[in-house]
Amino acid sequence: MLEFGTDGVRGVANVELTPELVLALGRSAARVLGGGRWGVGRDTRRSGSLLEAAFAAGLASEGVDVVSLGVAPTPEVAWWSALEGAPAAMVSASHNPFPDNGIKLFSAGGRKLADEAEERLEAELRRLTRRGNGHDPLTPPPVGAAVGTVTSRPPHQGYGAAVAASIEGRRLDGLRVVLDCANGAASVVAPEVFRALGAEVELLHCMPDGTNINHECGSTHPAALQVAVHRAGADAGVAFDGDADRVLLVDGTGRLVDGDHIIAICAIDLESRGRLADSTVVVTVMTNLGFRQGMADRGIHVVDTRVGDRYVLEALEAGGFSLGGEQSGHVIFRELATTGDGLLTAVQALDVVIRSGRPLGMLADEAMTRLPQVLRNVRVDGSAADQIVAGLAGEIAEVEAELGRNGRVLVRPSGTEPLVRVMVEAPTETAADAAASRLVAAAEALSSR
16 A cells, blocks of 8 residues: 655556545545545646546545546645635646656645644555445445535636735736746646736646646756747746646746745845745755855845655744745745745746846846755665665765865655665765765665675
8 A cells, every 4th residue: 555755645547546545545534634525636647537536536425525626736726725724635746757646635724734644544544445445334324415526616716816916916017938837737827827917928838638747848857948948038937847836947048946046036035025034944954055055144044844845834834934945846935825836936936036127047146056966866675764874874974074064965765765865065066976976885885785
């Protein structure tokens, strides 16, 4: 049985993530999370309607009324959940290839599940699947009028307007933007929002066919967007992933502006307007050292969390902070959304461009200077990942001592795969690469024992 990772459950659709398993997950979710009404959305994968139907059937079999949100970005599903005060689910594998799919769950109010809720959900799912997905004989199933219904609502009803309203009546008039929607869930609503705000829009990868989501496009493959922005003479490019909960930008020269730069630009802008709560921004341990240095130069405090945007949100809420996110482009404006929202983030960042009167690339350069960063993965027996990381402590300490204050090392088990992830930042690419190679070799030696 699949287990929950840092962002829900994922697997190959119809092989690992079967309709039977998803139906049982829907029933388990109804029992553990409650709620008489749920929303369910999906991205553009071919398997999305199949798995949405299975999950909705599981909910309805437990007496829950289901609102099908259709093809919608993950943040729209969270927005609906917050607006309606009801739990919700998103059928999506985010940036994964199209044969994969997954289920992301939101508790009533639009927040991702806490670890404790996921553990209870996993336990109930195991119990159901062991019993062949049958109802407990001591608890008769709903019948007649007690069975849940499944209805639909108009696509993107209210969500696009809410995103546009987030810049408080300002507009993006005169801005030329290329949108790469990854042939995913943002393919309709993102162009609508940018055009409504007055931007001149050129579209790229906005024609989903069920199999082309994330295929050599979007935030995981931005090269085509970089070329298109430069060729069109556009002011900026916007690259979403398949479910549009993350975004990367491209400046007018075709240079990539990643999540670290986006967060830095927005943090500095919010601080200048007295809107960055406690002059603090929340990021994960993967965020570049150059970001930390840039924030320190402006008196902005940085709080670190584990990798995963739900941990960023937990820290934002615990501290009452306004802004946080990940290098990958998950950015959370806590006062505007309950989860990472690629469309909202793009609108917010480009609003800074308009108000400042300076190009995106200039804002990125002023905000921070990225240190060379090398990322390596070491495949291991999943159960041994923690032990291998612990066994590297001495080697890590030696590398950190050699790099000093101008470098950083992070070695951690993957939250989703049987990997040990090695990250090194250093003043030069050569130094970072050499240090990473040294740690990878040590990890491989431990793994082979």
